[in-house]
Amino acid sequence: MNGAEPPSTNQDPLTAPRWRPATNVAVSAGVAGLSVIWFVVALVRHDPPAIGWAMPMTAVLIAAWGAWRAGTPQTEDMPRRYFWRYVAVGVTLIGLGSLSNGYDYLTAGYSNQVSGLTSGIYLAGLLVMMIGLLRIPGTRRSRAEWTRFGLDIATVIVTVLTFSWHLLYPTWVAGGLAGTWSELAVIGGGFICVFAFVKVAFTGTGAIDRRALHLLGLTGAIGAGGGATAPLLAAFPGVANGPVLIPIVCLVLCLAVDRQLRAAHQPPPASRPLSRRPSIMPYAAVLSTGTLLLISAHDRTDDMFAVAIGAVIVTVLVAARQMMTLRDNAALVTHLDVRLHELGEYQQQLTHQATHDVLTGLANRVALDRDTAEALDADPAAVGIALIDLDNFKIINDDLGHAVGDALLTAVAARLSAHVPPGTTVARLGGDEYVLLLRTGSTADHEAALIRLTEQLRRPVSACGHDLVVEASIGLAPAGNGAGTADELLRRADVAMYEAKSQGRGRYVVYTPDMDRHGAEQARIAADLRVAMDTGQLHLVYQPIVAMAGGHLYGVEALIRWNHPQRGPVGPVDFIPAAERTGLIVPLGAWILGEACRQAVRWQQELGDRAPHTVSVNVSARQLREAGFATDVAAVLQQTGLAPDRLTIEVTETAVFDGGTALNELHAIKALGVTIALDDFGTGHSSLGLLRTCPVDTLKVDKSFVDDVTQGGQQAVVAEALIHLSNGLSLRAVAEGVETAEQADALYRLGYRYAQGYFYDRPMPAADLSARLSEPEMRLSRP
The missing domain is CATH 3.30.70.270 (Reverse transcriptase/Diguanylate cyclase domain)
Structure with missing residues (x-):
């Protein structure tokens, strides 16, 4: 072509320096133009020159070369490569068919009769292109889809053959039916190609451009349609349509190649959903064959029976396709009903999950x-x-x-x-x-x-x-x-x-509405307490625990006090519940423990043997529930240097009644050598089992049993029972809240040897207690 060498298979066809797709189309258009001129001259002169039969082969060579090149870009695009090479081979066979057709034309005295060999070569070319089309990997099709595809092809074949027979019958019936069947086969094959290419273009394929497939379908339409109109040339003896149809078909094929090569170097188009529009082809086939049958019946043509057979066959094929569609629709409706039922159940599950707790199934x-x-x-x-x-x-x-x-x-x-x-x-x-x-x-x-x-x-x-x-x-x-x-x-x-x-x-x-005011007050107290912890508003006081026999100091209990800058003194009964509720009791308790231990060490350094034997620190249930509290106690003892036996941890019965982490932490504290005391004993969940499982050293009998101990009655009986219980379990008993000498005497007679209360002394700052302990022969009371 123009003396140019073919480009390398790895070279971009759009950038090849000597041969471009536009050149291919231009040359093919020139050949098609010359063929049209030849055809017009033949119609006018009624004596066409034989040179016209050279045009089809020239056009075929151009189209085959372009199709072959469309399959040679990059080797990894194998589906496209094989398809266009199938097209190139098919076009080449059609070119050979045109040579055979020209031979028939020239040797038969310019006759339009097509031999069986020529028709076979044409059909072989169409078959090769169909094989290439069906090998394109595209949308997966089910068996039902393939069946509908076959019925559509059969409908096209019968319709086209019916019309072609009707057109060819008057011309060829006198010369025998042999040529007629070969013409019909070629025309039917052409229309099958048209339908197949268009169908594949609509169902989609990732390898071949859609518009290129449409153009390829157009080539089949031109070839088959032109062949079906051959009887119209009966008035022009010696004039054939092959020399003009094949160049035009090859021109459209070159346009398809050009479209494919350009699409190969452009970004892929956005994917679009497959068309779900119903096909009108079956109904058009029934309508057209029915119309043809009516015309034949009206004109009483000789081929009316053949047309009727064709119309019946088309009707049967379309009815079969329609029955398949109805069956598929019924299956689809059934499937849709199942899906809708499942969707409804899923919707109910979502609604239930949106309004119910996952763990318990209760409402949320x-x-x-x-x-x-x-x-x-x-x-x-x-x-x-x-x-x-x-x-x-x-x-x-x-x-x-x-x-x-x-x-x-x-x-x-x-x-x-x-x-x-x-x-x-x-x-x-x-x-x-x-x-x-x-x-x-x-x-x-x-x-x-x-x-x-x-x-x-x-x-x-x-x-x-x-x-x-x-x-x-x-x-x-x-x-x-x-x-x-x-x-x-x-x-x-x-x-x-x-x-x-x-x-x-x-x-x-x-x-009650009062609770809101109380809650607001608790919130304000908690906020102020956090500030108090950071600004030094808190301090400790110490209440003596006395050995009743000699009135000497045995130990002290550390108690927290708060001097608010605006409110003045705030009692523990007011701020401890707020600390418990907000969790501030944990850092507050840690500060109390550290401060008390440091003070105990200072007393030992200042007073020696006169220093309190033990310092008691109250620990809340919230603190005991913190895993690792015993480790914190050990760290404070190590940091302050206080001996473990100089520290007493006081807990309430409620804090350890349920066991668990609190009881485990108490055992760990006891293992350090620290003394454990049960505070307010007798008012909580008192049980002998608790005394057995809890590592207790001291029972602190609640003030409520001390208040009426001098009057006998039930309180005195409980107080006496508790001292016997303590002695029997080798526990130290401390009577709390002793306020009068009579109470102290009664308790001593019952067997109590340790007590604390206002009768002995009120809680006092560390400095005041140090001064008291510095006095010679300091005695707090006597029994």
Whole structure:
């Protein structure tokens, strides 16, 4: 071509210096133009020159060369490479067919009769291109899709053959049917190619450009359509349409190659969904063949029977395709119904998950707010919110593990659900907090329900093989007095619940407006306490513990005091609950322990043997629940240099009653050599089992048993029983709150040998106690 050498297979066709796709198209267009001129001359002169048959082969060589080059860019694009080479081979076979057709034309005296060999070569070319098309990896097709594809092809074949037969029959019937069948085969094959290329273009393929496939389909349409119009040239003897049709077909093929080469070097187009529009081809085929049959019947043509057969076959094929479509639609509807049912179930699951707690299956905050709003709209006077918080759940969770904790939460949820009034919403807010939405009855009815529920909760709960005793602090907030929303009711219930905890846990408290003022005051105290810890407003005082036999000092108890710059002295009864509630008790307790130990060391250095034998420090339950508290005690002893036997840790019975981390920490502290004392003994969860499991050295008998000890009666009996218990267990007993000489004498007669109280001395600063201890023969009292 123009004397140019073919480019390297690794060279970009768009940048090849000597041969560009535009040149290929231009040369092909020139050949097609000459063929059209030849055809016009032939029509006019009725004596066409034989040179016209050279045009098809020239056009074929140009088109085949372009198609071959379209398959030679980069070797990794193998599907495209093989397809275009199939096209090149197919076009070459069509060119050979045109040579055979020209030979037939020239040797038969310019006859348009096509031999079987020529038709076979044409069909071979079409078949090769079809094979290349079907080998393109594109959209995966199911068996049903392949069946519909085959029915569509069969419909195209029958329709085209019916029309072609109708056109060819009058011309060729006189010369026999042999040539007619070969013409029909070529025309049918051409239209099959048209349908196949267009169908593949619509269903999609990643290797071949869609517009290139459309152009290839157009080549088949031109060739097959031109062949079907051959009988129209019967009035022009010796004029053939092959020399003009093949160059035009090759020109369109060159345009397809040009489109493919340009698309190969452009960014891939954005993916688009496959077309789901119904195909109108089957219905068009039925309509056209039916129309042809009506025309043949009206004109009573000789081939009417053949046309009728074609129309019936087309109708049967379209009906079969329609039945497949209906069957597929029915299957699709059934599948859609199943999916919709599954979607509905999934939607229900999502709705349930959105309104229910995952662990317990109870309602969550979303459902609680919704139900509360509905209940308040219906009958606000009967609505109450109860907030339930499990006491000491953290200890169980830490000591026995999260699996046991989760099992306990689930078991409690089941028990709550089983023992609440009908219509009550049971919800879990998270952690160990539950909420009851009570919808019926008065506040008195709600309280009665909570009493019954508290009794049920105290029954042992089985969790992963552990029988656990559960207590709960409950806050009840009745609707009314401005509590018109779920949030406000829940806030009030929370305030009441914390009030229940401050009163000793395991009980319920009904909200009153005074609690808000108390809560606000507690919050202010907690904020000021944090400032006090940082600015030195806190200090310790020490109350003597006396050996009653000689009145000599045995030890001291360290007590915290706070001088507020505006309020003046603030008592522990006011700020210790605030510290407990906010968690400040942990750093506050650490400061008290360190300060007391440092003071004890100073006394030993200043007073020697006259220094207190032990200093007692109160430790809260919150501190004992902190894993590693014993390690903190050991660190303070090491930092201050205080001997362990000079330190006494005082704890309440409630702090260690449930065992767990608190009891483990006490054993670790005892192992350090520190003395352990049970404070306020007799007022909490007193039990002999506690004295057996807790590493106790000292019992501090509560003041309530000392107050009336001189009057006999039950108090004196308890006080006497406690001293016998202490002596029997080899424990030191300390009577607290001794205020009169008569009380001291009575206690001494009962067997008490250690006591503390205002009768001996009030708590005093360290300096005052140092001065007292410096006096010779200092005695605080005598029995």
